[in-house]
Amino acid sequence: MNILVINCGSSSLKFQLINAETEQCIAKGLCERIGIDGSMISYQPAGGEKEKTVTPMPDHVEAIRLVLEALTNPTTGAVKSLEEIDAVGHRIVHGGEKFTQSAVIDDEVMKAIEDCNELAPLHNPANLIGINACKKLMPGVPMVAVFDTAFHQTMPEEAYLYGIPYDYYKNYKLRRYGFHGTSHSYVSKRAAEFLGQKYEDMKIIVCHLGNGASISAVKNGKCVDTTMGLTPLEGLIMGTRSGDIDPAIMEFIAHKEGKNIDEIMTILNKKSGVLGLSDNLSSDFRDIEDGYFAGDENAVRAMKSFCYKVAKYVGSFTAAMNGVDAIAFTAGVGENGPIIRTLVCEYLGYLGITLDEDANHKRGVDIQISTPESKTKVLVIPTNEELAIARETARLVK
Numbered sequence: 477m478n479i480l481v482i483n484c485g486s487s488s489l490k491f492q493l494i495n496a497e498t499e500q501c502i503a504k505g506l507c508e509r510i511g512i513d514g515s516m517i518s519y520q521p522a523g524g525e526k527e528k529t530v531t532p533m534p535d536h537v538e539a540i541r542l543v544l545e546a547l548t549n550p551t552t553g554a555v556k557s558l559e560e561i562d563a564v565g566h567r568i569v570h571g572g573e574k575f576t577q578s579a580v581i582d583d584e585v586m587k588a589i590e591d592c593n594e595l596a597p598l599h600n601p602a603n604l605i606g607i608n609a610c611k612k613l614m615p616g617v618p619m620v621a622v623f624d625t626a627f628h629q630t631m632p633e634e635a636y637l638y639g640i641p642y643d644y645y646k647n648y649k650l651r652r653y654g655f656h657g658t659s660h661s662y663v664s665k666r667a668a669e670f671l672g673q674k675y676e677d678m679k680i681i682v683c684h685l686g687n688g689a690s691i692s693a694v695k696n697g698k699c700v701d702t703t704m705g706l707t708p709l710e711g712l713i714m715g716t717r718s719g720d721i722d723p724a725i726m727e728f729i730a731h732k733e734g735k736n737i738d739e740i741m742t743i744l745n746k747k748s749g750v751l752g753l754s755d756n757l758s759s760d761f762r763d764i765e766d767g768y769f770a771g772d773e774n775a776v777r778a779m780k781s782f783c784y785k786v787a788k789y790v791g792s793f794t795a796a797m798n799g800v801d802a803i804a805f806t807a808g809v810g811e812n813g814p815i816i817r818t819l820v821c822e823y824l825g826y827l828g829i830t831l832d833e834d835a836n837h838k839r840g841v842d843i844q845i846s847t848p849e850s851k852t853k854v855l856v857i858p859t860n861e862e863l864a865i866a867r868e869t870a871r872l873v874k
């Protein structure tokens with residue numbers, strides 16, 4: 477069974493075709509600048525050359541048409557015809573409280589996703605456009621929605637409620653939802669499997685550290701807390717997002733600089749995080765890492781603040797679970813940044829953690845980076861959200 481996994485944004489669309497039995501990616505690619513001048517599709521079959529084509533893509537229907545054309549191309553295509561694509565799995569950002577797990581897409585599910593638009597105005601409408609485009613071009617092919625928020629729906633009330641008037645929760649469902657759920661679920665399960673322990677008996681902390689970053693506490697196979705909230709702005713310091721701040725800062729800047737709420741939200745989402753803290757050196761952790769080693773004070777400040785915050789949340793989630801058996805690092809920074817893992821773990825001596833620095837410098841494989849004596853295990857588990865979506869899709873359409 478071949479599953480097409482689609483992650484549709486407002487002007488971009490990432491895709492992977494995955495064989496559900498072998499779990500191998502057969503082809504992957506990306507459409508960029510959809511609806512903007514200079515649209516481009518890149519396509520790469522497994523083991524083949526990556527090709528990039530600049531071609532007009534006025535809308536997502538055209539983008540998906542080009543994806544299907546690339547996948548069935550007689551020379552470089554991964555399949556002979558569309559009939560070899562058995563189902564489509566869509567990454568959906570917000571499932572609100574309605575979706576505690578993935579769902580086969582029908583009219584009712586589409587409506588429920590639309591009802592969540594208000595909670596994710598930048599993402600859910602784009603996800604729906606992707607679903608509609610696939611419906612048009614692949615009529616009758618079953619589709620599944622896999623939600624970024626679903627894994628976190630097991631959080632208890634005390635973890636998801638904000639300390640604001642309860643009416644806001646009752647009337648508007650203002651609460652913490654959490655994101656990156658597909659990754660947190662995949663990595664925590666894989667961590668238990670890697671250690672040969674029962675998922676249902678473990679306390680695991682997953683640090684998904686990418687451009688967007690979040691941590692989750694997974695106790696006995698269920699998420700009990702996570703750092704992102706109503707939106708992905710809460711929690712850790714990220715590439716360009718501030719993470720937690722005193723909300724009164726918004727009022728202060730508004731008064732001081734005469735800014736309106738939209739301008740302030742742009743500052744917190746796009747100009748803060750390590751970009752802001754490094755005095756605009758970079759939002760890319762590779763640059764921050766280089767600067768850190770070169771002793772650049774802007775990079776050192778950003779790096780130390782980022783790692784401190786990660787360690788602080790690991791501590792608070794250890795308290796939330798009354799212990800922790802394993803900590804797993806994942807995503808762009810978590811998988812590739814040994815110095816970040818070292819700096820974070822320097823705070824965690826009280827958990828009996830010592831790092832094996834040789835293992836900490838290996839890349840691209842599931843690996844234990846704590847020493848065998850280490851009381852709490854520390855792992856690096858490369859995430860694979862596409863595979864997790866393909867698994868969910870195959871499970872539901874079978």
Ligand code: ADP
Nearest residue numbers: 686687688759760761762765807808809812813
């Ligand atoms: P997102 O999906 O949120 O865009 P990713 O998980 O792809 O993020 O992570 C992107 C981040 O990973 C970038 O900041 C990038 O610099 C960082 N990254 C990639 N490779 C390395 C590396 N070798 N060392 C440190 N950071 C890295």
